Amino acid sequence: MSDKDSANGPTLRGYAPDTAAIDALTSSPSRDVLGQTQPRTARPVTQQIRLKVNGTVHSLSVDTRTSLLDALRENLRFTGSKKGCDHGQCGACTVLVEGMRIVSCLSLAVMHEGDEIVTIEGLGEPGKLHPMQAAFLEHDGFQCGYCTSGQICSAVGMLTEHRKGWPSHATPDVAAASIPLSDAEIRERMSGNLCRCAAYPNILAAIKAAGAV
Amino acid sequence: MKPFTYERATNAQSAAHAVTQNPNAKFIAGGTNLLDLMKLQIETPAHLVDVSRLPLTRIEQKEGGLRIGALVRNSTLAADGHVRRAYPVLSEALLAGASGQLRNKATTGGNLLQRTRCMYFYTRDKPCNKREPGSGCSALQGINRSNAVLAPNDTCIAVHPSDMAVAMIALNASVETVSPAGATRAIPLNDFYTPASTHPEIETVLQPGELITSVSLPPPPPGGQSYRKVRDRASYAFALVSVAVAGNQIALGGVAYKPWRASKAEAALGAGASATEAADAEMKDAKGYGGNDFKIPLARRIIVSTLNDAQEKSNA
Numbered sequence: 115m116s117d118k119d120s121a122n123g124p125t126l127r128g129y130a131p132d133t134a135a136i137d138a139l140t141s142s143p144s145r146d147v148l149g150q151t152q153p154r155t156a157r158p159v160t161q162q163i164r165l166k167v168n169g170t171v172h173s174l175s176v177d178t179r180t181s182l183l184d185a186l187r188e189n190l191r192f193t194g195s196k197k198g199c200d201h202g203q204c205g206a207c208t209v210l211v212e213g214m215r216i217v218s219c220l221s222l223a224v225m226h227e228g229d230e231i232v233t234i235e236g237l238g239e240p241g242k243l244h245p246m247q248a249a250f251l252e253h254d255g256f257q258c259g260y261c262t263s264g265q266i267c268s269a270v271g272m273l274t275e276h277r278k279g280w281p282s283h284a285t286p287d288v289a290a291a292s293i294p295l296s297d298a299e300i301r302e303r304m305s306g307n308l309c310r311c312a313a314y315p316n317i318l319a320a321i322k323a324a325g326a327v
Numbered sequence: 328m329k330p331f332t333y334e335r336a337t338n339a340q341s342a343a344h345a346v347t348q349n350p351n352a353k354f355i356a357g358g359t360n361l362l363d364l365m366k367l368q369i370e371t372p373a374h375l376v377d378v379s380r381l382p383l384t385r386i387e388q389k390e391g392g393l394r395i396g397a398l399v400r401n402s403t404l405a406a407d408g409h410v411r412r413a414y415p416v417l418s419e420a421l422l423a424g425a426s427g428q429l430r431n432k433a434t435t436g437g438n439l440l441q442r443t444r445c446m447y448f449y450t451r452d453k454p455c456n457k458r459e460p461g462s463g464c465s466a467l468q469g470i471n472r473s474n475a476v477l478a479p480n481d482t483c484i485a486v487h488p489s490d491m492a493v494a495m496i497a498l499n500a501s502v503e504t505v506s507p508a509g510a511t512r513a514i515p516l517n518d519f520y521t522p523a524s525t526h527p528e529i530e531t532v533l534q535p536g537e538l539i540t541s542v543s544l545p546p547p548p549p550g551g552q553s554y555r556k557v558r559d560r561a562s563y564a565f566a567l568v569s570v571a572v573a574g575n576q577i578a579l580g581g582v583a584y585k586p587w588r589a590s591k592a593e594a595a596l597g598a599g600a601s602a603t604e605a606a607d608a609e610m611k612d613a614k615g616y617g618g619n620d621f622k623i624p625l626a627r628r629i630i631v632s633t634l635n636d637a638q639e640k641s642n643a
Binding site: 158178181216222275280281282283289301302303307 | 328329330331332333335355358359362363366373375377379402405406411412415418419422423425426427428429431432561562563
């Protein structure tokens, strides 16, 4: 907003109603300025669900649009999982579902009834850290820390995948029976987690230590 | 995201039926592409039928070939021992796509149905015939670095973004479906995608409510296999050009509205041409739009190098 706008008081933009929010709240047919009846707009749909997070079942009521990430953070207050891009590109929201790492921003909470969900809070706690958490501290695997919970959950899931013998794009022969966890393998397998502070060398060192590579 | 109602399907046919019973309904499985598009209001379904719990998660060896359930995760399929030994090009293609987290969610059926990543499809205030039919194609004279060079037309030059499907095209895959009435059919994957030149908003031959249940592969062809992908980053990026080779069968990614079967190159090789001559034959009719001109010589070179790589693997 320019100084001129400020001098003239709030602009139209400041007063413009959030039409999406109004649409969402309007349940009955509305009339427009010409008095014509408008079709009924879609109303938010809420659903009662049970989510098992870090070993405890929680009952909650969510809008069907709620991502697993938002349900964890906003409804259940597991705020360790972070929202970075909200489009599955940065990995900050990575959690473990049925032992597999996923981005929780690209999944609906209503789709996870019956699943075993583990967040950073469920991996360990102060005084009783998960080995991966301890290794990130020991090797200074972060700067600002925003991506760290996603990095740690992803690294835990990644090591599980490697132990199962899964190949990666860095594997020279995908049919190989044994795949050493080289630096190139770790970097490729962790490419879904971005760190804008570029703490990558220390993240790599932490994962190698925790994975006993 | 627009509000929607949600139901979890209990069997394939009832899921197909549910989609036809609700206006503007969609299936959801992994959700990694659909939810992204819903957040941007490019997709605005009013009802979601969650098929992710249906029992379509098996990988079965069948008559020397393979049947892959539509809900097999990309990561599970890439890691399957038989796939890695008998269809390494498929494993390599899957592992070249997305990230570990996304491959753990993305499904076989969903991967085939993912939408293009053309930046104008994602930019709601710019014309895009795929998103808004009749509005025009911004990529023709805009930023078209990622766009198609084969099957040129003036309607839509978006590319299909899948890696997995490129390998499957090279492997002569077919897609099995069930209709809301319970009828099943098998569609060769090479006939699955419809041309962008007429109705770019319609991408496949699937009918309303028709649900993919599995993808079948015939026995692997004799000869070596290889997948090579060129992209702007070493990892976690879509292809600029990719090539899948399985024996004498060749497919290209990143160059057309669909994973492209390089039948002209195959015919040339069959007639005794060199790899370079075969690549030239395939790309002879290619057309660049400025920003993507580089894809034509790049595709030629990657066809040659992937053919050589597959040959070396065959010799080894």
